Amino acid sequence: LLQAGEAAGVSRWLVHSVAVTWERARAINDFIVSAVEAYPDKFIGFASVDPRDPEAAQKLEHAFRDLKLKGLKLHPGRVHVMPSDPIMEPIYAVCEKYNKPILFHAGLSWEPDTLTSYCQPMAFESVAANHPNLRICLGHFGWPWVRETAMLMVKYPNVYADTGALYFDNAKEFYTQMLTRDIPITWIDRSLRHQVMFGSNNPRFEQIRMAQAIQELGFRESTLELIMGKNAIEFLGGLD
Numbered sequence: 001l002l003q004a005g006e007a008a009g010v011s012r013w014l015v016h017s018v019a020v021t022w023e024r025a026r027a028i029n030d031f032i033v034s035a036v037e038a039y040p041d042k043f044i045g046f047a048s049v050d051p052r053d054p055e056a057a058q059k060l061e062h063a064f065r066d067l068k069l070k071g072l073k074l075h076p077g078r079v080h081v082m083p084s085d086p087i088m089e090p091i092y093a094v095c096e097k098y099n100k101p102i103l104f105h106a107g108l109s110w111e112p113d114t115l116t117s118y119c120q121p122m123a124f125e126s127v128a129a130n131h132p133n134l135r136i137c138l139g140h141f142g143w144p145w146v147r148e149t150a151m152l153m154v155k156y157p158n159v160y161a162d163t164g165a166l167y168f169d170n171a172k173e174f175y176t177q178m179l180t181r182d183i184p185i186t187w188i189d190r191s192l193r194h195q196v197m198f199g200s201n202n203p204r205f206e207q208i209r210m211a212q213a214i215q216e217l218g219f220r221e222s223t224l225e226l227i228m229g230k231n232a233i234e235f236l237g238g239l240d
Helices: 002-008 022-038 056-065 084-096 121-130 146-155 171-181 185-192 207-215 221-236
Strands: 013-015 043-045 072-074 100-103 136-137 159-161
Touching: 002 207, 013 022, 022 056, 043 221, 056 084, 072 084, 121 136, 121 146, 146 159, 146 185, 171 185, 171 207, 185 221, 207 221
Parallel strands: 013 043, 072 100, 100 136, 136 159
Antiparallel strands: none
16 A cells, blocks of 8 residues: 555555444544554544444544544445434534544445435535534545535535545546546636545555546646645644
8 A cells, every 4th residue: 555655656645444333433443543553654544433323422532532533434325324414413513623524425335235315415515504614525526426516615615525536447537527527627726726635545446547647637736736735734634
């Protein structure tokens, strides 16, 4: 992983998993912490909780306060809970208390027993609107709803998106379609340049090809600097 990242010009990694049972969340968070401790200059750890767990908020607070994890990863389609469900509110409150961001799985969900309907970009609008100080990222740019994702970003400055989408086999062709045709490249290069972050969705995809493709699309150099690192630092609230 680290060797491939070095070849792709990726110096830091956000590592996370997703809890699908109450019991698994603690083991996942402990594993993420062990990875970060092994490579503190390379890995940035995100917590996981099951929103259906009555103690989810307390466990998340432990992950932030004691384990020092830097944010939260949630996959509504895996746990079959809408982002606007009231049971999510205590989780959002903990994130706001500790100024920690949330990375949501958004868009296509092709894993077994997941439902994409829980992950459509519009399902996140009430979260963005009701929690303006909560930084949220719609993973995979909400594909195939790229325009809807862009709409939420232009309306809500606390909404980010990442490029961790490669649902067909050629990174350059896929990104050309997604980021220059589904939406004009100028939408990002002029208006959304501070809200897009590079992501590879590793280990499923090859970050080398994806990083190269992003840099060949025609963005300004200053926009690439934001996408390839500066926006992530802002999203995280810093690297300390």
